[in-house]
Amino acid sequence: MKTIAEFRIPYRQVLDPDGSVVADLPAFASDPEELLRVYRLMVLTRTFDTKAINLQRTGKLGTYASSLGHEAAHVGVGAAMRPEDCFAPMYREYGAQFWRGVKMEEVLLYWGGDERGNRFEGPQHDFPWCVPIATQCLHAAGAAMAYKLRGEPRCAVSVIGDGGTSQGDFYEALNLAAVRDLPVVFVVVNNKWAISVPLWMQTATQTLAQKAVAAGMPGIQVDGNDVIAVRQTMEEALDRARKGDGPTLVEAVTYRLSDHTTADDASRYREKDEVEDAWKLEPLVRIRRYLEQTGAWSEADETALKADCTRQVDAAVAAYLDTAPQPVESMFDSMFATLPESMVEQRETARRFVNSGGHH
Amino acid sequence: MAQITLIEGVTMALAWEMEHDDRVVVLGEDVGVNGGVFRATAGLQQRFGPKRVMDTPLAESMIAGMSIGMASQGMRPVCEIQFMGFIYPTVDQMVNHAGRLRNRTRGRMHVPMVLRAPFGGGIHAPEHHSESTEAMFAHMPGVRVVIPSSPRRAYGLLLAAIRDPDPVVFLEPKRIYRLQKQEVIDNGEALPLDTCYILREGEDVTIVTWGAMTFETLKAAAELEKEGIAAEVIDLATISPMDLDTILESVEKTGRLVIVHEAARNCGVGAEVAAGVAEKGIWDLKAPIVRVTGYDTVMPLFKLEYEYLPSVARIIDGVKKTFED
Numbered sequence: 001m002k003t004i005a006e007f008r009i010p011y012r013q014v015l016d017p018d019g020s021v022v023a024d025l026p027a028f029a030s031d032p033e034e035l036l037r038v039y040r041l042m043v044l045t046r047t048f049d050t051k052a053i054n055l056q057r058t059g060k061l062g063t064y065a066s067s068l069g070h071e072a073a074h075v076g077v078g079a080a081m082r083p084e085d086c087f088a089p090m091y092r093e094y095g096a097q098f099w100r101g102v103k104m105e106e107v108l109l110y111w112g113g114d115e116r117g118n119r120f121e122g123p124q125h126d127f128p129w130c131v132p133i134a135t136q137c138l139h140a141a142g143a144a145m146a147y148k149l150r151g152e153p154r155c156a157v158s159v160i161g162d163g164g165t166s167q168g169d170f171y172e173a174l175n176l177a178a179v180r181d182l183p184v185v186f187v188v189v190n191n192k193w194a195i196s197v198p199l200w201m202q203t204a205t206q207t208l209a210q211k212a213v214a215a216g217m218p219g220i221q222v223d224g225n226d227v228i229a230v231r232q233t234m235e236e237a238l239d240r241a242r243k244g245d246g247p248t249l250v251e252a253v254t255y256r257l258s259d260h261t262t263a264d265d266a267s268r269y270r271e272k273d274e275v276e277d278a279w280k281l282e283p284l285v286r287i288r289r290y291l292e293q294t295g296a297w298s299e300a301d302e303t304a305l306k307a308d309c310t311r312q313v314d315a316a317v318a319a320y321l322d323t324a325p326q327p328v329e330s331m332f333d334s335m336f337a338t339l340p341e342s343m344v345e346q347r348e349t350a351r352r353f354v355n356s357g358g359h360h
Numbered sequence: 361m362a363q364i365t366l367i368e369g370v371t372m373a374l375a376w377e378m379e380h381d382d383r384v385v386v387l388g389e390d391v392g393v394n395g396g397v398f399r400a401t402a403g404l405q406q407r408f409g410p411k412r413v414m415d416t417p418l419a420e421s422m423i424a425g426m427s428i429g430m431a432s433q434g435m436r437p438v439c440e441i442q443f444m445g446f447i448y449p450t451v452d453q454m455v456n457h458a459g460r461l462r463n464r465t466r467g468r469m470h471v472p473m474v475l476r477a478p479f480g481g482g483i484h485a486p487e488h489h490s491e492s493t494e495a496m497f498a499h500m501p502g503v504r505v506v507i508p509s510s511p512r513r514a515y516g517l518l519l520a521a522i523r524d525p526d527p528v529v530f531l532e533p534k535r536i537y538r539l540q541k542q543e544v545i546d547n548g549e550a551l552p553l554d555t556c557y558i559l560r561e562g563e564d565v566t567i568v569t570w571g572a573m574t575f576e577t578l579k580a581a582a583e584l585e586k587e588g589i590a591a592e593v594i595d596l597a598t599i600s601p602m603d604l605d606t607i608l609e610s611v612e613k614t615g616r617l618v619i620v621h622e623a624a625r626n627c628g629v630g631a632e633v634a635a636g637v638a639e640k641g642i643w644d645l646k647a648p649i650v651r652v653t654g655y656d657t658v659m660p661l662f663k664l665e666y667e668y669l670p671s672v673a674r675i676i677d678g679v680k681k682t683f684e685d
Binding site: 086088115116118119120124125127128132135137138139140141142143144146147149150156168169172173175176179330333334336337340341342343 | 385411412416417419421422424425426427428429430431432433434435437449452453456457461462463464465466467468469470501502504524525526554601602603604605
């Protein structure tokens with residue numbers, strides 16, 4: 001038998017875990033200020049994450065999905081996008097969203113049980129958090145279809161996890177995007193765990209990037225703890241999409257250093273050693289080391305940054321805690337453009353019995 | 361003025377709106393060159409080009425999900441699901457996203473899409489091609505469900521559905537796609553949503569129905585007239601949200617209510633009509649409410665399908681029950 005098709009999956013790493021450069025640096029990395037912007041946001045994201053978990057533990061926030069360990073993957077994705085592009089996240093991509101102008105108090109509002117967190121004063125056309133796994137891949141493809149039909153040089157980006165690659169919507173979105181050459185980039189942040197199910201029980205394939213092959217688009221695997229590699233890969237994929245050359249699947253390999261959410265206890269299903277090993281590869285250290293080696297960063301800078309991040313997060317927490325509750329009518333006011341007659345009475349009932357339920 | 365069928369009313373509404381609104385695109389399986397398996401999109405791709413009339417890959421969740429994505433970014437997609445039996449993969453996208461996006465973003469985003477699908481039995485179709493599961497969609501918050509029952513209402517209600525800023529599931533009773541011709545003026549005038557249509561006035565009994573069952577119901581009403589029973593026939597038209605007021609006004613006059621639908625009885629839309637009248641109009645009733653519906657069985661293959669669908673005789677029998685002592 002002869003071979004009629006073959007595939008190759010490239011892998012990219014620019015900085016190794018020690019912060020040493022192991023490949024050619026992309027153009028943006030030659031500007032120290034640009035790298036510092038990336039690093040500062042990664043630190044802010046982690047500071048925010050720690051605070052959010054504390055808020056949940058002290059009863060001031062609902063269940064929260066941590067982004068611990070994903071900072072390079074998320075900030076790298078956000079930094080490669082343009083403001084007019086459209087982001088369709090899952091539910092822990094805060095680093096990308098902060099870059100795009102989502103506010104920390106909006107994240108807190110959302111996990112604090114308040115829909116106004118999804119209203120985003122910043123990126124008006126970005127999708128809100130998406131809990132039903134991988135359904136947002138289709139929204140990104142649809143947004144890309146809208147841009148393509150209107151001839152706008154805009155792209156859509158969706159993010160799912162490794163578990164999301166088992167969903168039909170993921171395959172359906174890839175297939176559509178490739179067959180229509182849509183300006184979209186599908187990102188899989190492979191953090192090795194879908195709640196308690198490890199990657200090896202999720203798929204028999206050697207990589208998740210190769211799922212692109214079945215759809216007929218390029219797939220690339222990147223070190224998801226290397227923010228330079230992630231951003232470079234995303235910039236290339238977005239350039240390609242913007243030029244009309246079609247979609248790309250990017251697999252960013254990282255590790256979920258946290259529990260799945262604050263409602264989860266990962267120690268029940270994974271080994272301590274594995275987590276300790278993963279900490280040796282975590283994303284903040286290597287970019288910091290690189291910046292220190294190039295003379296762009298110092299211990300004093302680090303101390304000042306941490307203090308500044310704490311100040312910013314504290315301000316966001318204060319704004320969140322000071323937010324007046326939504327009026328009860330807000331449940332009804334955005335159901336339809338105009339509330340149907342048949343629901344007016346229900347809204348009146350809600351008003352009449354406000355504060356009468358639960359443990360009051 | 362053209363004499364057209366219900367399905368031609370669909371095509372005419374799509375063409376009018378595509379002509380007058382660049383945001384409107386049609387997409388689905390076989391809707392392009394082939395013009396749809398029922399010909400609802402016949403000629404549209406030739407007229408508006410393949411960019412605006414798109415054949416998609418064969419994946420229904422994808423059709424709904426991509427429509428949500430397009431609608432959220434300023435387009436007005438009208439997507440077709442080939443038969444209602446294949447609509448279930450869209451349920452995730454419709455209930456989790458289409459009906460929720462406006463609410464959960466507190467109005468920042470919205471989903472002006474139409475999901476069209478032919479539904480119902482009576483055309484001797486293969487398995488999975490004859491069900492009526494409108495109740496499934498009527499239960500979804502944030503989603504409108506609209507069912508036309510005549511060429512004029514197909515044209516006017518579809519225009520309204522496309523122009524509506526929120527998602528509409530538009531279910532087309534395929535048994536009557538070509539049953540009746542009506543004069544329809546192609547002037548872009550929409551008919552109102554969220555309102556019932558009174559098809560026949562009468563003082564003795566109110567019969568609420570929709571879709572293809574309006575035909576059997578009107579026939580039954582004509583038969584009952586001969587026996588001195590004047591039935592008022594109401595086409596529900598917008599299944600959700602429901603215009604209960606028109607029904608209550610009618611029941612106040614007639615004192616009797618019969619509900620006729622093709623779908624299975626259990627938790628069907630008829631139960632919602634009955635509950636609404638029981639809650640708000642029970643003192644107007646002179647007799648218990650009667651439902652004449654499909655059975656709570658699997659929709660049979662076509663040899664038995666007319667045993668499943670309510671017949672004129674069953675409707676007459678149901679109406680007469682409301683006159684028993």
